[in-house]
Amino acid sequence: MLIARLIADPVTLETRLDAAMDALDARGMTVAAAQMLDACSEVLQIAMPGDDMAVLREELAHHFGPCDAIIARDDFRIPDLFVSDMDSTMIGQECIDELADFAGLRNEISAITERAMQGELDFESALRERVGLLAGLEEAAISTCLTERIVPMPGARTLVATLKHRGCKTVLVTGGFHHFADPVAEDIGFERVVANRLAVSADRLSGQLVGGITDSSVKARVLLEEMARLGENAVSLATGDGANDIPMLQAATYGIAYHAKPKARAAANGWIDRGDLTAILKLLEIPEHEWIASAP
Numbered sequence: 001m002l003i004a005r006l007i008a009d010p011v012t013l014e015t016r017l018d019a020a021m022d023a024l025d026a027r028g029m030t031v032a033a034a035q036m037l038d039a040c041s042e043v044l045q046i047a048m049p050g051d052d053m054a055v056l057r058e059e060l061a062h063h064f065g066p067c068d069a070i071i072a073r074d075d076f077r078i079p080d081l082f083v084s085d086m087d088s089t090m091i092g093q094e095c096i097d098e099l100a101d102f103a104g105l106r107n108e109i110s111a112i113t114e115r116a117m118q119g120e121l122d123f124e125s126a127l128r129e130r131v132g133l134l135a136g137l138e139e140a141a142i143s144t145c146l147t148e149r150i151v152p153m154p155g156a157r158t159l160v161a162t163l164k165h166r167g168c169k170t171v172l173v174t175g176g177f178h179h180f181a182d183p184v185a186e187d188i189g190f191e192r193v194v195a196n197r198l199a200v201s202a203d204r205l206s207g208q209l210v211g212g213i214t215d216s217s218v219k220a221r222v223l224l225e226e227m228a229r230l231g232e233n234a235v236s237l238a239t240g241d242g243a244n245d246i247p248m249l250q251a252a253t254y255g256i257a258y259h260a261k262p263k264a265r266a267a268a269n270g271w272i273d274r275g276d277l278t279a280i281l282k283l284l285e286i287p288e289h290e291w292i293a294s295a296p
Contacts, residue, residue, distance in 0.1 A: 002056055003076065004046045005037070005283045006069035007275060013044065013064075020063035024048070027055055043282050053269060068279040070254055070270035077235045078166045078284060083223045083248060085240035086174035086181055086195075088117075089258050090156045090188055090277075095180040096130055098149040102141040105133050119243030119263045123175060123215045131198065135207025139200050142179045150180065152188055153258075155277030160189040161292035162281055163237075169230070173222045175214050175244050194222050220247035239280070240264060256280060 008016065021031045033047045048056075053071055060069055070076075087094045100109035109130045116126040160170055172190040174181050181195040199208040212218070219240075227234050238245070238252035241260040246267040249255030256270035258277070265271050272279050281291060 002048055002050055002053060002071060002073060004056060004060060004069060004071045005043050005076070005285075006046075006060060006064055006067050007042055007279055007282060008044070008064040008067040010042060016063045017044065020059050023059050023063065024056070027059075029055060037285055041282075041285075043285070057269075066273040068272045068274050068283065070256065070283050072254065072269070076284060078286070079163065079168050079237035079254065080230050080234040081169045081171070081223070081226050081236040082160070082163050083171045083173055083219070083226065083236065083238045083252070084190075085219070085242070085245050085248075086172055086184060087176050088241045089239050089245075090153055090172065091184055092151050092153050093149055095145070095150065095176045096134075099134065099137070099141065099145050100130070101149075102145065103134055103137045109133055117242035117244070117261050119246075119261070123244050124213050127175060127196070127213065128209065131205075131209055132207040134205050137205045139179075139203050139205060146180060146183055150184065152184070153277055155279075156188050158291050158293060159277045159280055162286060162290070164189060164191075165292045166286070168237075169226060171222060171226060173214065173219050173248070175219075194218065216244045216247045219245060220251045223248050223251050237280070239277075 017034060024031060029048055029050050031046055031048045037043045037045055056071055084090050094113050097106060097110040097113050100106045112126050112130050115121045116123055164170055170190045171192040172181055172185045173194040176195055177198050178195045179198055181193050185193045194214055196214050197210040199206040199210045223236060223238060227236055236252045237254045238248045239256045239258050240249055241258050241264055243263050245264055249268045254270050255268040256272060257265040257268035258272045
């Protein structure tokens with residue numbers, strides 16, 4: 001059984017649904033049920049026998065896009081674990097690109113960042129190259145950057161607070177840096193942080209990293225290790241936007257690509273293309289009156 005939940009333009013939803021059902025039927029996938037979660041909900045749930053998630057993804061994207069959606073093979077549950085990327089997912093910026101502005105290197109560094117996120121460059125090599133370019137920058141620039149540039153994504157605090165209220169463990173895991181991730185996690189409400197560490201000498205960045213690299217394999221490993229602690233019946237949710245997030249998204253029960261690069265979106269079984277992070281709460285059928293608001 002495949003179960004899809006989606007949020008799309010309500011004005012055209014009915015006609016799009018008819019077209020999608022016809023297209024799925026033509027491909028041997030007959031919809032068994034399609035209905036709104038309840039009378040007040042904006043979430044459409046579609047259920048059908050079968051296991052061809054790729055075809056269902058394709059038809060949903062074609063007929064309802066842009067939309068927000070999750071596809072599952074079992075009944076939906078509130079996750080026991082939430083693991084998320086930081087840059088361009090929980091915050092609206094790429095920290096290293098913003099920091100590069102202070103060194104007068106934004107264009108050069110952001111070009112490398114974009115190629116790495118698209119999956120065109122090896123992550124570790126691209127990271128070390130960008131960090132090397134920041135050598136000599138005053139460490140104090142990070143605090144200024146955090147205060148002036150770094151802003152949580154709309155809905156980030158509410159998403160994390162609501163999931164925690166439901167007993168969900170929350171982990172921020174990023175290919176960025178503890179200098180940024182630790183205060184961001186505290187602000188948004190994450191309980192654990194996994195990130196890279198910038199080397200500092202005489203109050204300036206040395207252009208090096210300390211310790212191991214938090215790359216795509218580490219992100220996936222963190223999710224799997226946390227899941228092992230929770231037990232075999234635990235349910236996980238992961239969010240990310242770039243190629244470095246793909247193994248983590250694939251390892252999660254619900255892997256949601258958030259306004260993501262094409263490769264990350266194609267790898268996930270969920271995506272947010274239309275709304276903000278609270279769309280995830282809607283897709284999980286947590287009513288808005290139960291959301292936990294967090295002060296800006």
